[in-house]
Amino acid sequence: QVQLVESGGGLVQPGGSLRLSCAASGSMFSINRMGWYRQAPGKQRDMVAIISSGGSTKYADSVKGRFTISRDNAKNTVYLQMNSLKPEDTAVYYCNVDAVWLRNSRSWDENYWGQGTQVTVSS
Secondary structure (H helix, E strand, O other): OOEEEEEOOEEEOOOOOEEEEEEEEOOOOEEEEEEEEEEOOOOOOEEEEEEOOOOOEEEOOOOOOOEEEEEEOOOOEEEEEEOOOOHHHOEEEEEEEEEEEEEOOEEEEEEEEOOOEEEEEOO
16 A cells, blocks of 8 residues: 655735645555645545656646756655745645556556645735
8 A cells, every 4th residue: 555644734814835745655556647626615625736757747727937856866855846925825734646556468547635734825
């Protein structure tokens, strides 16, 4: 099984910055896509940013230019640098990974979610 440990959430003022981290551990063969999603109270969970194993990225329009996703493949860790934070960024942020498993010459992907970390942007 894969375990995802998130860190870096907290309370910041508008215009401030936070850096989220998510470290994956387990017996998976490799990790493909990694990403960050967020969910505000009473709202749908939405994609914030994703990054492929090759480093290609995609961002939600609402965070483009302010957030940067990156990964360290040697550490199985994905990061989200959040700058110029706005109150509307307030949400629980969830790490998500697609892990590749290999057994008996067969491979398949499984998807995993982190426990979530609270980000609050307020004066």
